[in-house]
Amino acid sequence: xxxxxxxxxxxxxxxxxxxxxxxxxxxxxxxxxxxxxxxxxxxxxxxxxxxxxxxxxxxxxxxxxxxxxxxxxxxxxxxxxxxxxxxxxxxxxxxxxxxxxxxxxxxxxxxxxxxxxxxxxxxxxxxxxxxxxxxxxxxxxxxxxxxxxxxxxxxxxxxxxxxxxxxxxxxxxxxxxxxxxxxxxxxxxxxxxxxxxxxxxxxxxxxxxxxxxxxxxxxxxxxxxxxxxxxxxxxxxxxxxxxxxxxxxxxxxxxxxxxxxxxxxxxxxxxxxxxxxxxxxxxxxxxxxxxxxxxxxxxxxxxxxxxxxxxxxxxxxxxxxxxxxxxxxxxxxxxxxxxxxxx
Numbered sequence: 001x002x003x004x005x006x007x008x009x010x011x012x013x014x015x016x017x018x019x020x021x022x023x024x025x026x027x028x029x030x031x032x033x034x035x036x037x038x039x040x041x042x043x044x045x046x047x048x049x050x051x052x053x054x055x056x057x058x059x060x061x062x063x064x065x066x067x068x069x070x071x072x073x074x075x076x077x078x079x080x081x082x083x084x085x086x087x088x089x090x091x092x093x094x095x096x097x098x099x100x101x102x103x104x105x106x107x108x109x110x111x112x113x114x115x116x117x118x119x120x121x122x123x124x125x126x127x128x129x130x131x132x133x134x135x136x137x138x139x140x141x142x143x144x145x146x147x148x149x150x151x152x153x154x155x156x157x158x159x160x161x162x163x164x165x166x167x168x169x170x171x172x173x174x175x176x177x178x179x180x181x182x183x184x185x186x187x188x189x190x191x192x193x194x195x196x197x198x199x200x201x202x203x204x205x206x207x208x209x210x211x212x213x214x215x216x217x218x219x220x221x222x223x224x225x226x227x228x229x230x231x232x233x234x235x236x237x238x239x240x241x242x243x244x245x246x247x248x249x250x251x252x253x254x255x256x257x258x259x260x261x262x263x264x265x266x267x268x269x270x271x272x273x274x275x276x277x278x279x280x281x282x283x284x285x286x287x288x289x290x291x292x293x294x295x296x297x298x299x300x301x302x303x304x305x306x307x308x309x310x311x312x313x314x315x316x317x318x319x320x321x322x323x324x325x326x327x328x329x330x331x332x333x334x335x336x337x338x339x340x341x342x343x
Contacts, residue, residue: 002307004300004303004306004307004310005070005296005297005300005303005306006296007306007310008066008070008071008296008300008306008309008310009071009287009289009296011062011066011070011313011317012062012063012066012067012070012071013282015059015062015063015066016059016063017274017275017278018059019056019057019059019060019062019063020129020274020278021173021271021274022052022056022059022324023053023056023057023059023060024169024170024173024174024274025049025170025173025174025176025177025267026049026052026053026056026122026174027096027122027125027126027170027174028122028126028170028171028172028173028174028175028177029045029046029048029049029122029174029177029178030096030118030119030121030122030123030174031119031122031123031126031167031170031171031174032045032171032174032175032178032190032193033045033115033118033119033122034119035189035193036186036189037185037189039111039115041185041186041189042115044182044186044335044336045178045182045186046100046103046104046118047335048177048178048181048182048335049177051327051330051331052324052327052328052331053100055323055324055327057093058320058324062320069301069305069309070300070301070306070309071289071296071299071300071301072299072301073145073294073298073299073300074289074290074294074296074299076146076147077140077142077145077146077147077290077293077294077299078136078140078147078290080147081135081140081141081147081149081153081154082131082132082135082136082154083151084151084152084154085128085129085131085132085135085154086128086132088124088127088128088131089124089125089128089129089132091124092120092121092122092123092124092125092126092127092128093121093125094121095117095120095121095124096117096118096121096122096125097121098117099114099115099117099118099121100118102114103115103118122170123167126163126166126167126170127163127166127167128163129163129166130159130162130163130164130165130166130167131154131155131159131160131162131163132154133162133163133166134154134156134158134159134160134161134162134163135153135154135159136291137158137162137212137216137219137281137284137291138154138156138158138159138215138216138291139216139291139292139293140153140290140291140293141153142290142293142294145294158211158212158215161204161207161208161211162208164204165201165204165205165207165208168197168200168201168204169197169201169204169205169273169274169277171193171197171200172194172197172198172200172201172254172270172273173267173270173271173274174193174197175190175191175193175194175197175266176190176194176254176258176266176267176269176270177267178190178193178194179191179194179258179262179263179266179267180263180264180266180267181334181335182334182335182336183334183336184336187263191258191261191266194254194258194266194270195254195255195258195259198251198254198255198258201251201273202251205247205273205277209244209280212284213225213227214227218292219284222283222284223236223237223240223283223284224236224237224240225237240283243276243279243280243283244276244280246272246275246276246279247272247273247276247277247280249269249272250269250270250271250272250273250275250276251269251273252269253265253266253268253269253272254266254269254270254273257269
């Protein structure tokens with residue numbers, strides 16, 4: 001007998017991870033837009049993501065839509081708790097989408113405006129996603145399976161710190177992506193942005209990790225660290241140290257390989273950093289889908305509904321994955337100002 005609620009929890013977690021890493025570098029390119037030296041550099045930066053950015057956002061639809069369909073109770077609790085940051089994220093995505101299309105067709109003054117809107121929309125989206133994640137980590141007030149907190153529960157110094165971390169993380173992904181896809185002066189700029197972003201991510205990731213353990217005692221206990229009693233359960237902590245070690249390996253890969261002028265390895269390093277962070281979240285929350293009130297089994301839809309949706313997903317998901325892989329393969333290689341895509 002298939003454990004349908006576990007399968008759906010895994011599917012949604014995978015969709016969110018794919019969204020964060022793939023749309024993360026899209027957003028990162030937008031966050032780095034203000035630092036480009038010329039209009040031509042920004043055109044090349046835009047061209048590196050033009051073929052893939054629409055497809056990358058598919059995973060957000062799958063994650064959000066999957067949550068609504070497979071875990072309706074979780075959706076009904078989380079959405080009222082996080083309405084404002086979710087609306088900010090959607091506003092950023094819309095602004096970014098409109099700016100993307102209009103920028104190529106606009107004349108001088110209009111182009112400058114849409115360039116600013118693209119950067120602004122990217123930063124707003126990333127910051128809002130950080131607020132959503134921070135609000136999720138600090139937990140949601142639930143009574144009788146309903147959200148019972150206030151509209152601004154998500155806005156705390158802790159969530160602002162997480163938000164800054166996400167913006168820096170996306171800038172890191174964007175910089176590493178540009179190192180892989182560009183050459184000459186822009187490649188050199190991207191290398192500098194990547195190293196600066198990596199330093200910011202290292203500092204913010206450490207700050208968020210410490211703040212999480214101190215502020216959220218329950219998560220500390222999951223890792224074997226009792227901050228109240230100042231005790232460490234090494235039998236719990238030791239096997240879990242592999243997760244931050246993966247993140248450190250990713251950061252080391254970025255710094256060493258970027259300095260050597262590698263084109264591909266810094267991006268792989270950035271992906272490892274995000275994978276490490278995601279694995280850390282899994283350890284901190286599993287099996288909760290609404291921290292710290294509902295686990296995924298309590299929030300799941302009936303098995304017959306989950307089974308029916310799984311049949312549809314089994315058809316659609318391979319098609320999406322195949323299309324995504326094909327697009328990345330077709331548009332592989334470096335991009336420059338004159339010839340657009342070439343191999």
